[in-house]
Amino acid sequence: MALGVVAHLSQELGPRASGTEQERKAAQYLVSQLEQFGYSAWLQEFTVTTLSPSTSSLTLESPDALSVGVAPLSRSSTGEVKGRLVPAGLARPDELPAEGLAGNIALVERGLITFQEKVNRLAEAGAVGAVIYNNAPGNFRGTLREAGAIPVVSISQEDGARIQELVAAGTVEAVLTVNQEVHPSQNVIAEKPGGPDAIGVVVLGAHYDTVPDVPGANDNASGTAVLLTLAEQLQNQPLPFTVRFIGFGSEELGLRGSRHYLDSLSEQQRRDIIAMLNFDSLGSGESLGVLGDSELVGRLVEIGKEKGIEVRSSSALRGGSSDHASFQRLGIPAVMFVSRDSSRIHTSDDTLEHVNARLLGDAVRLALGLLESGEPLAGKSP
Ligand SMILES: [Zn+2]
Structure with missing residues (x-):
């Protein structure tokens, strides 16, 4: 399942730059996948401003x-x-x-x-x-x-x-012009309600956009695939909290999707979020890393030991700035799942054949382990 998602996003859709038609097609694909698993998914729309190569110019006048x-x-x-x-x-x-x-x-x-x-x-x-x-x-x-x-x-x-x-x-006299354009972008949101006694909301998130002109298999079809796999596997799983699945748009322009999402919430809705797990660029190399809230990271490392999954928790891992940072800023406990090899990120070599399916499976098992164990997520409840 997970590799199929990576193949669809990186090969069939290809580059899905923030605020483009291809990004929107990827969003619609996420909606159709989530609907297949029985969720009702919706697009949260917003606009992004990008600099425009086609209307920017350098003209030498003399x-x-x-x-x-x-x-x-x-x-x-x-x-x-x-x-x-x-x-x-x-x-x-x-x-x-x-x-x-x-x-x-x-x-x-x-x-x-x-x-x-x-x-x-x-x-x-x-x-x-x-x-x-x-x-x-x-x-x-x-x-x-x-x-x-x-x-x-x-x-x-x-x-x-x-x-x-x-x-x-x-x-040589010259005129230099840099212009911007406004484009539509969107988040994809689906929810598994936790029932009347739910202790809060756990957000699982992954951005599905890419920088321009790259296939984005690792960054971030890999994390998107993990998000969809978790949605599929959690479908009928009773949990003491609501799980909200979010595919973020326009991460590559500066976490625009996650910022817009949080801005759209009321104070109370923000307080209801007990934790955020972010999956970004976790499919390359040989081992998985977790960064962020020390309690959650500590528990994930333990779960890794129990399940025989190698997990690194070094703060030296690359990729500290992704959508989890938008949640962290508001004091929401957050963890980023990311793999150690970031060598092909934002290049045309970020392709399916460099994605290690085992790492995707490891991320799914670790996240499921954390969600099912209750602790320390329950301890984060407001
Ligand atoms: Zn990314």
Whole structure:
């Protein structure tokens, strides 16, 4: 069952970027699966704002008009800026012009230091925009760690070389524009009610969107498959709490789905959530990790020992920021299930053949063990 879900999402549907038609198709697939297991599932809709490569642009105005293909860096600021294009190496401290960059658009190379460090330094020196050219053929998609203070785009290595020649030959004025678009996105929600004596709600969640142009077998068809398998297996299982299954949309844009979900709840509804288990990128490599609430993590490690499942609980595991973080922020005990190998995440190699079916089964058995044992979930009841 679980691998079939990974195959459907990563191969038949393929890339399902946040806020796209493909993401919506994936959501509808989740609804149909949940309905097959006897749940009534619904779409919780919201909108996301994304930067638009197709309407963002870099236009050289002199010596000749020339339009260059750009990709805005995620979290770039938006708007139109004009200025002289000025090269600044890799944007290391000694590479900026002594007179600063006031009113200029900086042209820098990718590499050695983070995009954030480059952009912070350029903005502090007065640059009104930044153009980062690739250090390998073609263009790339970059991400800033924090919201950028100026518009920032990437261009191909080839265009970078061409513009540098023009800049070396004389003054080049340019207009840099970064635009955004609004798109619909959605969460998929289904519930197994816990009866009149229910002690609260346990949320099981996994995001089903991907970054653009990747199959997303591990990130996160793997977690989505575990979520659906749990829904199937818990269908007729009496439990002392309500279980809410949520497929989150637009996680890759910054946990948008989980944030929207929590924002949509009343204070009381938030207090009713006794725990959140998040399944993200848990299908690659040889062992499973659990991160988060120390009591729940401790219990999961014990359950792993009882069932002969290797579980790591190192806080050094990658992937600390996923939808569980939205719940943690509100003080809701949360755990993330994630595997150790994150090497193919956000690449075109994140494909079905690199997904280890055993890890999916391990995650299902561990989560079932925790849900069935009652403790310490019951202890989290408000
Ligand atoms: Zn993910």
